[in-house]
Amino acid sequence: MAQYRIVSGSVAVISIQNPPVNALSAAVRKGLLLSVRAAASDPLVRSVVISGHNGQFCGGADIKEFGNVSHLESGPHLVEIFESVEALAKPVVAAIEGFALGGGLELALACHYRFGHSEARVGLPEVSLGLLPGAGGSQRLPRLLGVRAALDMIVTGRHVAAGEALNLGLLDRVTDGNTVDTAVRFAQSVEGKPLDDRRLGNRPCPPLENIDAFFEEALIHARGRARGAAAPLACVQAVRGAATLPFLKGMELEKRLMETLMTSGQAQASRYCFFTERGAARWTTPTGARWDTCRARPISTAAVIGLGTMGRGITVALARAGLSVVAVETQEHQLDEAQRAVSRMLKGGGGVSYSADLQAAAGADLVVEAVFEDIAVKEEIFKQLSSVCKPGALLASNTSSLDIDRLASCTLRPEQVLGMHFFAPAHVMRLLEVVSGPRTSPQTVAAVMQLGRRMGKVSVAVGNCPGFVGNRMLKPYLEQAYFLLEEGASPELVDAALEEFGFPMGVFKMSDLSGLDIGWRVRKEEGLTGPGVTADQPMRTRHGRRYSPLGDLMCEEGRYGQKTGRGWYLYDRPGGRVARSDPWLRSFLEEYRARHGLLARRIDQQEVLERCLYALINEGFRVLEDGVAASPQNIDAIYVFGYGWPKHRGGPMFYAAQVGLARVLEGLEKYHKAHPDSPHLQPCSLLRRLVARGSPPIHKWSEVVKGHRSQL
Ligand code: NAD
Numbered sequence: 001m002a003q004y005r006i007v008s009g010s011v012a013v014i015s016i017q018n019p020p021v022n023a024l025s026a027a028v029r030k031g032l033l034l035s036v037r038a039a040a041s042d043p044l045v046r047s048v049v050i051s052g053h054n055g056q057f058c059g060g061a062d063i064k065e066f067g068n069v070s071h072l073e074s075g076p077h078l079v080e081i082f083e084s085v086e087a088l089a090k091p092v093v094a095a096i097e098g099f100a101l102g103g104g105l106e107l108a109l110a111c112h113y114r115f116g117h118s119e120a121r122v123g124l125p126e127v128s129l130g131l132l133p134g135a136g137g138s139q140r141l142p143r144l145l146g147v148r149a150a151l152d153m154i155v156t157g158r159h160v161a162a163g164e165a166l167n168l169g170l171l172d173r174v175t176d177g178n179t180v181d182t183a184v185r186f187a188q189s190v191e192g193k194p195l196d197d198r199r200l201g202n203r204p205c206p207p208l209e210n211i212d213a214f215f216e217e218a219l220i221h222a223r224g225r226a227r228g229a230a231a232p233l234a235c236v237q238a239v240r241g242a243a244t245l246p247f248l249k250g251m252e253l254e255k256r257l258m259e260t261l262m263t264s265g266q267a268q269a270s271r272y273c274f275f276t277e278r279g280a281a282r283w284t285t286p287t288g289a290r291w292d293t294c295r296a297r298p299i300s301t302a303a304v305i306g307l308g309t310m311g312r313g314i315t316v317a318l319a320r321a322g323l324s325v326v327a328v329e330t331q332e333h334q335l336d337e338a339q340r341a342v343s344r345m346l347k348g349g350g351g352v353s354y355s356a357d358l359q360a361a362a363g364a365d366l367v368v369e370a371v372f373e374d375i376a377v378k379e380e381i382f383k384q385l386s387s388v389c390k391p392g393a394l395l396a397s398n399t400s401s402l403d404i405d406r407l408a409s410c411t412l413r414p415e416q417v418l419g420m421h422f423f424a425p426a427h428v429m430r431l432l433e434v435v436s437g438p439r440t441s442p443q444t445v446a447a448v449m450q451l452g453r454r455m456g457k458v459s460v461a462v463g464n465c466p467g468f469v470g471n472r473m474l475k476p477y478l479e480q481a482y483f484l485l486e487e488g489a490s491p492e493l494v495d496a497a498l499e500e501f502g503f504p505m506g507v508f509k510m511s512d513l514s515g516l517d518i519g520w521r522v523r524k525e526e527g528l529t530g531p532g533v534t535a536d537q538p539m540r541t542r543h544g545r546r547y548s549p550l551g552d553l554m555c556e557e558g559r560y561g562q563k564t565g566r567g568w569y570l571y572d573r574p575g576g577r578v579a580r581s582d583p584w585l586r587s588f589l590e591e592y593r594a595r596h597g598l599l600a601r602r603i604d605q606q607e608v609l610e611r612c613l614y615a616l617i618n619e620g621f622r623v624l625e626d627g628v629a630a631s632p633q634n635i636d637a638i639y640v641f642g643y644g645w646p647k648h649r650g651g652p653m654f655y656a657a658q659v660g661l662a663r664v665l666e667g668l669e670k671y672h673k674a675h676p677d678s679p680h681l682q683p684c685s686l687l688r689r690l691v692a693r694g695s696p697p698i699h700k701w702s703e704v705v706k707g708h709r710s711q712l
Contacts, residue, residue, distance in 0.1 A: 002031030021059030025073030060102025269650030313426030431642030502646025
């Protein structure tokens with residue numbers, strides 16, 4: 001767990017050994033402390049080098065131990081170990097290869113010198129787990145780098161490459177050679193030299209002017225980065241402690257803040273997200289195929305059909321994963337424009353060739369279709385692809401909602417057809433919904449899940465239904481937001497509630513960004529709006545259910561959102577990004593309400609959250625019941641990585657569990673009673689059954705779902 005050996009006669013080399021990342025488990029902590037004590041008491045030892053086995057320094061605390069207090073308390077605490085490292089009367093040099101993250105970097109900060117390999121990376125990512133560097137990191141790093149640079153690292157949690165770490169003063173030396181040997185030679189050269197000013201705990205923080213104003217601004221900035229998240233704010237407070245308090249007082253503050261975060265629901269939620277991301281890779285199908293048993297044929301060449309917004313991003317994502325890509329587009333100007341845009345994004349050619357002819361897809365292992373959202377156009381393309389493409393080629397569609405099985409039916413290889421639902425911008429967004437139709441083979445799913453991984457995506461296997469998982473759940477959420485406007489809310493009020501909850505953007509700002517015309521087109525195709533539809537039925541009812549035509553009316557006014565400079569908000573120009581309130585909209589809503597005899601009432605933020613989020617969660621339970629998602633964890637991964645659901649709230653299903661299923665059920669019942677014409681508010685039977693069984697914890701929900709037919 002911590003190997004101890006003496007080299008060159010006087011240097012104790014302590015090497016952390018806990019594959020794969022040398023995490024600081026209880027056994028490692030114990031071994032580390034014993035080794036430090038041994039080095040302290042051995043008169044032959046005159047200096048110490050701390051390193052990690054297998055070219056990895058240390059990946060930090062063992063995340064499996066978080067939340068399991070008995071585990072955490074079973075070994076010595078990191079603070080105690082790092083104190084004894086720093087207090088050692090013999091020079092201690094950290095030899096950092098690979099990663100020094102979290103507790104790993106805090107260990108290095110307790111050493112008197114830090115050497116790094118040129119490929120090494122360091123960072124304090126605790127904030128992304130809803131925590132702060134709680135083993136002295138928040139106090140030692142500012143003393144070493146100064147407040148500004150330390151705060152940036154701690155609040156963003158970003159990884160810093162060795163070169164930058166050297167410039168920041170975090171590393172004393174960077175080497176291309178053997179880091180441990182270099183550290184050993186150096187350690188010998190400083191044996192017997194004074195260590196007092198090498199101990200960061202003894203140093204004051206470098207002074208900073210206008211300290212109050214600096215931290216005031218830092219707090220505002222941290223609040224803006226992740227609304228409603230407690231960890232970034234606690235990080236700022238802890239660093240402020242480093243700048244203003246003596247070391248030991250700062251350590252006490254760090255401990256208090258850490259204890260508050262540790263026991264908060266937010267840290268629990270962030271930790272849960274960490275595991276949902278990994279869990280999504282362990283997919284299964286009802287035929288018994290599993291992520292670990294199903295062999296996938298590797299994909300090395302791909303074709304992308306249609307180079308609009310999505311096709312360009314998909315081309316970039318595939319090329320960056322090392323595939324050679326043929327990009328096909330029939331419109332000449334689009335092809336030229338796409339070629340320039342893709343080259344710009346890839347900073348060069350990057351293995352992409354271009355063609356106006358579908359025949360160019362003949363040799364590809366995988367084809368991703370990304371043409372207009374029009375079933376007739378897509379069906380024609382799949383028919384052609386079926387004859388053009390080589391026999392083993394997989395055929396995928398990036399459709400947001402159309403029936404994968406209908407597309408599969410146009411081919412002679414339905415088992416090789418599936419959905420690859422990317423999110424805009426496709427080369428940036430982490431989520432990929434991998435949609436299996438009823439006839440998609442397990443090998444096809446396996447190959448694309450593996451490719452998703454190569455692209456750095458969080459890939460989630462889902463079943464085939466309108467909107468799949470993400471967009472299907474979004475529909476009731478959007479619908480409630482429209483209804484709230486009818487009942488008296490403003491877009492500003494609704495967005496403020498959702499942004500305070502933690503979404504980067506409220507629903508109306510989001511609609512303005514993606515374009516109101518997209519949903520309008522879909523509703524026209526579904527026969528919900530358009531000429532002839534509104535004439536013979538009431539404006540606010542479709543198929544016996546409440547319907548809000550507000551989005552349609554906006555589009556009829558030419559208000560498509562940012563692209564036209566006007567939507568739910570006003571922008572300074574078409575394509576502008578800064579949303580301002582629009583007085584026109586206020587009178588538009590007033591006239592609309594008057595026309596339909598709707599009385600505006602006061603709506604508070606709680607109702608906004610409950611109506612929008614509970615409707616979305618309710619649909620999530622239906623998705624589970626229908627077997628379209630394999631688990632609540634998969635739904636949560638989709639929402640966190642594709643829809644901006646705040647990580648510190650875990651995902652919609654985790655949030656429901658945290659709020660309490662009984663409370664969610666009660667809320668839905670109350671709102672459904674008030675709005676019986678809105679079936680999305682009617683609690684679904686799975687939710688009722690879960691509550692009837694005493695609301696079991698989220699990992700046990702599948703036992704209650706069982707018995708229903710799964711598509712996965
Ligand atoms: P887009 O209108 O920007 O691009 C479509 C492109 O396909 C156009 O360049 C068009 O010329 C081309 N095209 C049409 N027919 C073709 C053919 N026969 N052969 C080759 N090219 C052809 O559309 P988009 O926003 O990129 O959406 C594409 C698909 O992705 C749709 O199915 C959409 O539902 C889905 N999608 C969109 C988003 C989004 O946010 N825009 C997100 C996820 C999925």
